[in-house]
Amino acid sequence: MFAVHLMAFYFSKLKEDQIKKVDRFLYDMRLSDETLLDIMARFQAEMQKGLGKDTNPTAAVKMLPTFVRAIPDGSENGEFLSLDLGGSKFRVLKVQVSQEGKRNVQMESQFYPTPNEIIRGNGSELFDYVADCLADFMKTKGLKHKKLPLGLTFSFPCRQTKLEEGILLSWTKKFKARGVQGTDVVSCLTKAMRKHKDIDVDILALVNDTVGTLMTCAYDDPYCEVGVIIGTGTNACYMEDMSNIDLVEGDEGRMCINTEWGAFGDDGALEDIRTEFDRELDLGSLNPGKQLFEKMISGLYLGELVRIILLKMAKAGLLFGGEKSSALHTKGKIETRHVAAMEKYKEGLANTREILTDLGLEPSEADCIAVQHVCTIVSFRSANLCAAALAAILTRLRVNKKLARLRTTVGMDGTVYKIHPQYPKRLHKVVRRLVPNCDVRFLLSESGSTKGAAMVTAVASRVQAQRKQIDKVLALFQLTREQLEDVQGKMRAEFEYGLKKDTHLTATVKMLPTYVCGMPDGTEKGKFLALDLGGTNFRVLLVKIRSGRRSVRMYNKIFAIPLEIMQGTGEELFDHIVQCIADFLDYMGLKGAQLPLGFTFSFPCRQTSIDKGTLIEWTKGFKATDCEGEDMVDMLREAIKRRNEFDLDIVAVVNDTVGTMMTCGHEDPNCEIGLIAGTGSNMCYMEEMRNIELVEGDEGKMCINTEWGGFGDNGCIDDIRTQYDKKVDEGSLNPGKQRYEKMTSGMYLGEIVRQILIDLTKQGLLFRGQISERLRTRGIFETKFLSQIESDRLALLQVRRILQQLGLDSTCEDSIVVKEVCGAVSRRAAQLCGAGLAAVVEKRREDQGLEYLKITVGVDGTLYKLHPHFSRILQETVKELAPRCDVTLMLSEDGSGKGAALITAVAKRLQQAQKEN
Ligand code: BG6
Ligand code: BG6
Ligand code: GLC
Ligand code: GLC
Numbered sequence: 001m002f003a004v005h006l007m008a009f010y011f012s013k014l015k016e017d018q019i020k021k022v023d024r025f026l027y028d029m030r031l032s033d034e035t036l037l038d039i040m041a042r043f044q045a046e047m048q049k050g051l052g053k054d055t056n057p058t059a060a061v062k063m064l065p066t067f068v069r070a071i072p073d074g075s076e077n078g079e080f081l082s083l084d085l086g087g088s089k090f091r092v093l094k095v096q097v098s099q100e101g102k103r104n105v106q107m108e109s110q111f112y113p114t115p116n117e118i119i120r121g122n123g124s125e126l127f128d129y130v131a132d133c134l135a136d137f138m139k140t141k142g143l144k145h146k147k148l149p150l151g152l153t154f155s156f157p158c159r160q161t162k163l164e165e166g167i168l169l170s171w172t173k174k175f176k177a178r179g180v181q182g183t184d185v186v187s188c189l190t191k192a193m194r195k196h197k198d199i200d201v202d203i204l205a206l207v208n209d210t211v212g213t214l215m216t217c218a219y220d221d222p223y224c225e226v227g228v229i230i231g232t233g234t235n236a237c238y239m240e241d242m243s244n245i246d247l248v249e250g251d252e253g254r255m256c257i258n259t260e261w262g263a264f265g266d267d268g269a270l271e272d273i274r275t276e277f278d279r280e281l282d283l284g285s286l287n288p289g290k291q292l293f294e295k296m297i298s299g300l301y302l303g304e305l306v307r308i309i310l311l312k313m314a315k316a317g318l319l320f321g322g323e324k325s326s327a328l329h330t331k332g333k334i335e336t337r338h339v340a341a342m343e344k345y346k347e348g349l350a351n352t353r354e355i356l357t358d359l360g361l362e363p364s365e366a367d368c369i370a371v372q373h374v375c376t377i378v379s380f381r382s383a384n385l386c387a388a389a390l391a392a393i394l395t396r397l398r399v400n401k402k403l404a405r406l407r408t409t410v411g412m413d414g415t416v417y418k419i420h421p422q423y424p425k426r427l428h429k430v431v432r433r434l435v436p437n438c439d440v441r442f443l444l445s446e447s448g449s450t451k452g453a454a455m456v457t458a459v460a461s462r463v464q465a466q467r468k469q470i471d472k473v474l475a476l477f478q479l480t481r482e483q484l485e486d487v488q489g490k491m492r493a494e495f496e497y498g499l500k501k502d503t504h505l506t507a508t509v510k511m512l513p514t515y516v517c518g519m520p521d522g523t524e525k526g527k528f529l530a531l532d533l534g535g536t537n538f539r540v541l542l543v544k545i546r547s548g549r550r551s552v553r554m555y556n557k558i559f560a561i562p563l564e565i566m567q568g569t570g571e572e573l574f575d576h577i578v579q580c581i582a583d584f585l586d587y588m589g590l591k592g593a594q595l596p597l598g599f600t601f602s603f604p605c606r607q608t609s610i611d612k613g614t615l616i617e618w619t620k621g622f623k624a625t626d627c628e629g630e631d632m633v634d635m636l637r638e639a640i641k642r643r644n645e646f647d648l649d650i651v652a653v654v655n656d657t658v659g660t661m662m663t664c665g666h667e668d669p670n671c672e673i674g675l676i677a678g679t680g681s682n683m684c685y686m687e688e689m690r691n692i693e694l695v696e697g698d699e700g701k702m703c704i705n706t707e708w709g710g711f712g713d714n715g716c717i718d719d720i721r722t723q724y725d726k727k728v729d730e731g732s733l734n735p736g737k738q739r740y741e742k743m744t745s746g747m748y749l750g751e752i753v754r755q756i757l758i759d760l761t762k763q764g765l766l767f768r769g770q771i772s773e774r775l776r777t778r779g780i781f782e783t784k785f786l787s788q789i790e791s792d793r794l795a796l797l798q799v800r801r802i803l804q805q806l807g808l809d810s811t812c813e814d815s816i817v818v819k820e821v822c823g824a825v826s827r828r829a830a831q832l833c834g835a836g837l838a839a840v841v842e843k844r845r846e847d848q849g850l851e852y853l854k855i856t857v858g859v860d861g862t863l864y865k866l867h868p869h870f871s872r873i874l875q876e877t878v879k880e881l882a883p884r885c886d887v888t889l890m891l892s893e894d895g896s897g898k899g900a901a902l903i904t905a906v907a908k909r910l911q912q913a914q915k916e917n
Contacts (some may be wrong), residue, residue: 018370025333027314028275033433034386035273040434042269043392047259053246060267061259065248066211066237067163068256068456071218071225071530073554076458081138081148081201082450085130086155086175087209088232088299088415090114092137094148095454103219105451105890110137116174120286123180123188131192135199147200149464151457151550153210153449154185155233157260163460166206172262172291173233173300206458207730208258209413210237212449215456217411221443224409226393227452230386230423231290231414235296237260238393241400249796250812262294262388277308284331293389297382299416301334305378310334310371316558319367325360333359339375340420348372368395382416383423387430394431394438406438413445433574441857466765470817473756476722477824481880483720484835487882490716491839495706501693502814508713509706513695514658514684515610516703516903519665520671523547526907529595530897531577531649533561534602534620535656535678536862538577542595543901550666552898563621567733570627574639576594582645596649596908598900601632602656602680610907619709620680620747623733651904651911655705656860657684659896664858668890671856673840675701675889677833678783678861680738681709681745685840688847709741709835724755740836742827746863750781752825757818766814775805780823781806787866789822829863830870834877841885860892 019899023030031039049055050063082093082546093109112133118126129777138144156175165184171177180188193201207215207439214227214237226238237258243251264270271418281304282288282295294377295301311328313319327333334355341351352372356363363371390410398406417423438708479487497503498511527548541556559580565573585591588589601620605613613632618624640648654662661674661684672686684705690698711717713736721739728737728751729742742748758775760766767775774780785806789799799815810818837857845853864871871889878887892899 014366015369018366019373021318022313022370022373025316025318026275026309026374029277029377029381031273031381031384036384036391036430036434039270039273039385039388040392040395043261043264043389044396046264046269047392047396050259051240051244051246051257051372056247059299060263060265060269061261062157062159062169062263064157064159064208064258064260065245066208066256066258067160067248067255068205068207068211068215070459071222071239072215072452072455072459072748073418074219076455076462078458078461079148080454080457080461081132081134081143081150081251082153082453082457083134083150084153084209084212084450084453085114086173086233087229087448089167090130091135091374091448091450092134093450094137094141094143095450097454097458105219105454107447107450108141109450110140112136119174119176120176121178123177123183124192126177127185127188127192128182128195130189132198134193134201135196138199144198145200147202149204149208149457151205151450151453151455151460152186152189152203153207153209153212155235155449156230157258157263158185158206158208160206163205163456164203170287170290172287172294173298174286176286195864202464204464205457207453208235208237209449209458210235210258211256211456212452213411213445214238214256215412215452216411216445216447216449217443217452219451219455221409221441223407223678224411224439224443225397226390226408227445228386228408228410228412228417229414230298230382230412230417230427232298233262234261234294234386234414234416236393238391238397241397244400250800251797252811259393261316262298264293264389266290266292277305277312280308281305293385297385297416299336299414302378302382302416303337304332305537306339306371306375307331307334309374309378313370313374319370320356320361323361327359328361336416336524337419339379340416340423342372342375343379344421350550376422379416379420379423380426383426384430387427387434390427390431391434391438394440398435398438404437407590408438409441409443411443411445413448416898417445428721435522469763470760470765473760474820474824476724477828479720481827484675484831484877484881487717487720487832487835488839488842490567491708491711491836492843494708494716495839495843498706499687499691499704504694508710508716509708510604510616510710511692512604512606512655512705512707513692514655514703514705515607515660516654516658517700518906519669520596520662520685520902520906522550522666524902524909526908527795527907528901528904529581529597529598530599530900530904531581531597532556532656532659532895532897532900533577534600534622534680534734535676538580539895539897540581541897541901542584542588542590543898545901545905552666552894552901554894554898555588556897559583565624566621568628569624570624570635570835571639573624573627574635575642577636578639578643581640581648583641585646592646594647594649596651596904598659598897598904599633599636599650599653600659600896600900601653602676602682602896604705604710605653605655607653610652610903617734617737619734619738619741621733622814647774651907652900654896654900654903655682655684656707656896656901657682658703659899660705660858660860660892661685662858662899663860663894663896664890664899666898666902668856668888670854670888671858671890672844673837673855673857673866675833675857675859676839676861677745677829677859677864677874679745679747681741681833681861682706683708683836683840685844691847692710706840709738709745711836712739712743713737724752724759727755728752740832744833744836746783746861749825749829749863750783750786751778751794753781753786753818753821754778756821756825760817760821761819766817767810768806772808783862784866786822786826787868789819790826791868826863826867826870827873830873831877834874835881837874837887838878838881838885841887842882845882845885851884854888855885856888856890858892859889860895865891
């Protein structure tokens with residue numbers, strides 16, 4: 001009995017001595033809670049640094065956005081392939097996810113070896129090898145010729161700009177294949193897979209193993225928002241608020257951030273914590289100076305740390321009687337599994353003896369106890385360091401959520417965590433001590449990262465399918481060169497019908513003679529009044545033209561025309577106009593003055609002289625009764641008479657295209673075409689009199705108002721009209737009319753966009769499938785909004801803000817789609833308009849028998865002026881479709897009022913000349 005006591009006493013004394021000895025030797029490796037809290041605070045600062053746009057480039061902890069935005073919600077399904085590369089084992093898997101009632105995931109997998117010559121050889125050989133393994137797997141599982149989406153778990157730091165791309169920043173752990181760093185690993189693998197003609201795989205997602213782990217665990221526990229790996233390497237990811245991620249546009253919701261915490265300390269932040277053993281280990285590693293935090297923690301290094309320490313202790317005569325074996329001198333001879341075995345609760349001591357003996361040592365009882373304690377200190381430090389960094393993440397989550405107490409789950413994986421007998425317990429305990437205000441559940445990922453990777457792939461494949469649907473809609477608006485040439489040809493043919501006596505009455509492009517026969521010559525002068533009705537603004541103007549210097553002074557005032565007047569009776573409309581004139585004269589102090597007046601009236605009028613214009617039909621937003629078929633000049637005169645306050649000499653009525661051509665022609669005599677791309681769309685040009693069958697005489701030229709907005713009203717461009725164009729037409733004031741205008745002008749583009757958005761929403765592709773009241777409201781997308789949305793300088797958030805101003809509650813993804821829709825619609829408009837313009841310049845070139853035509857087009861209209869791309873695309877299209885014409889587009893700075901005044905001046909002079917004769 002006494003002997004037993006004595007033995008026990010002797011043993012505990014021995015143990016105490018050994019522990020004290022090791023504790024003394026490894027003093028620096030034992031971290032107090034105070035130190036851990038300090039490390040935790042440092043890691044919090046590192047995370048902040050990594051997330052900031054300006055600080056990220058120099059941050060050691062990279063905080064990589066993963067483009068994984070949500071944890072699984074159970075709606076995922078499908079069949080996927082998965083690769084898991086970078087941990088201790090390389091696996092290929094097939095994952096079947098179904099929802100039928102309850103969540104159900106089935107996996108089949110196969111491990112493949114990763115020989116050193118492959119993972120440290122040539123990059124292309126590594127990817128060829130991976131592709132070969134995949135092909136082999138597909139063959140054995142009978143999956144060849146099946147097109148499957150693939151999720152790639154790739155456990156190295158990658159910079160991602162989207163889910164299906166990742167630039168390898170640097171190899172870590174055991175990998176060091178040449179020529180891969182700085183390249184996109186997804187394309188590397190895709191390229192390698194293409195060599196296998198018999199497999200068709202689409203890599204939809206690249207995920208880090210931490211992300212895969214987080215998603216795997218979140219599938220079972222929706223509270224899971226952190227993923228931690230303590231395996232060959234160590235790392236963590238967590239769900240960060242988008243508003244804190246500077247590197248990614250958008251601020252709603254969350255995104256998973258791969259912290260790459262293994263690199264913590266690479267900038268020297270942990271030098272006071274690192275020991276001589278850590279430094280020695282680092283020097284002998286594949287990546288010296290890198291992954292310094294990882295090298296104190298993870299499985300690839302723990303055994304080696306122990307070996308270095310044991311060797312040092314032996315050298316100092318503190319172990320093995322000062323004896324060292326050659327195995328103890330050999331790098332890598334002690335592995336993490338040995339450390340785990342030596343720390344086993346019961347068999348630990350026996351295991352230690354066996355392991356040391358295998359290393360060619362002759363350990364005493366005391367040695368075994370000491371070595372066991374070395375292992376404990378090394379692995380405990382590992383758990384402590386992990387705990388400190390994890391505590392920082394948990395605190396960040398709690399603060400982000402503005403909670404006093406956080407309840408959360410951390411998904412765990414990695415061999416150290418899984419096989420080391422004490423590790424999980426220690427880790428959990430320290431974490432709970434460091435963050436007492438977090439209730440943390442640790443959940444081991446039973447099925448590795450793959451299940452999670454499959455969830456991410458499932459979401460990606462749903463997104464891809466949706467993308468296809470969106471692209472299908474956008475494709476309807478993409479016109480080929482042939483289609484545009486066809487439009488050009490048909491427009492040209494319509495011009496001829498409109499000009500010919502026999503076909504004129506039934507022609508859809510009316511080709512109206514304007515009785516404007518020449519361009520300004522600089523001799524015009526005088527004071528004129530002008531009206532400008534039919535565009536976005538109604539204006540009354542006073543125009544003073546001085547001869548010789550081609551200088552013009554203008555005074556104008558904009559007046560509103562309320563909708564009820566635009567669509568009321570004709571008398572009301574003209575009374576309102578006259579009221580505005582009276583106000584203007586009053587305002588200008590011109591009461592009683594009898595000035596000649598030019599009337600820009602931007603609607604189709606049949607003219608028999610310059611001062612007569614019978615409205616054929618209203619277009620755009622006007623629909624006043626009793627006007628169609630009436631002479632607009634007469635109606636204006638009558639309204640002036642009704643008011644009986646002043647008299648005006650109405651000399652000319654001109655279309656806005658004609659006014660615009662004249663305005664520009666005053667500066668550039670080469671300007672023989674006028675184009676409006678505004679509320680409506682129209683064009684006029686100078687035509688040879690001999691071609692105008694409706695007007696007597698063959699000499700000289702006359703301006704023709706084409707009214708090309710009506711092009712297509714006979715169905716000739718129905719092949720390119722979409723269901724959305726038809727919807728817009730049906731909802732308009734003039735169904736079936738002005739079909740070309742409805743595809744090309746400001747009043748309708750926004751409506752087309754709105755119709756597309758409604759359809760995409762109905763298909764569940766936008767606005768979470770919810771059609772809001774706002775979206776149902778006609779006219780919400782004015783040209784100015786389209787123009788703003790499409791501006792290149794605008795960040796996504798600003799687009800979103802515009803949509804919000806319009807009352808559309810959109811996510812950032814929605815905003816991207818809306819912008820694309822706007823782009824497709826406005827691009828088509830510019831191209832169609834370009835095809836029309838190409839038709840007229842080519843006609844002019846041919847009519848004049850020229851090899852090459854140089855001509856200027858005067859242009860006006862809010863679409864042309866405000867839209868960021870319209871004018872460029874228009875110009876490009878004309879150039880392509882009319883290569884033998886040198887077309888200069890000249891913006892009319894002064895509106896059509898000036899042109900109308902110039903026309904009035906010429907008409908007045910002619911009037912006087914006639915009187916005098
Ligand atoms: C596995 C995951 O379970 O754990 C891998 O499926 C991960 O994706 C690995 O890389 C990490 O642990 P270890 O110890 O294999 O590096
Ligand atoms: C103005 C002209 O500048 O542009 C008007 O003065 C013309 O005559 C108008 O109708 C066309 O553009 P919008 O976009 O106002 O219809
Ligand atoms: C290394 C890698 C990291 C990975 C971790 C765990 O730290 O850089 O991407 O998550 O190992 O496998
Ligand atoms: C409409 C009108 C036309 C006008 C054009 C531009 O198409 O019918 O006359 O020129 O809009 O304002």
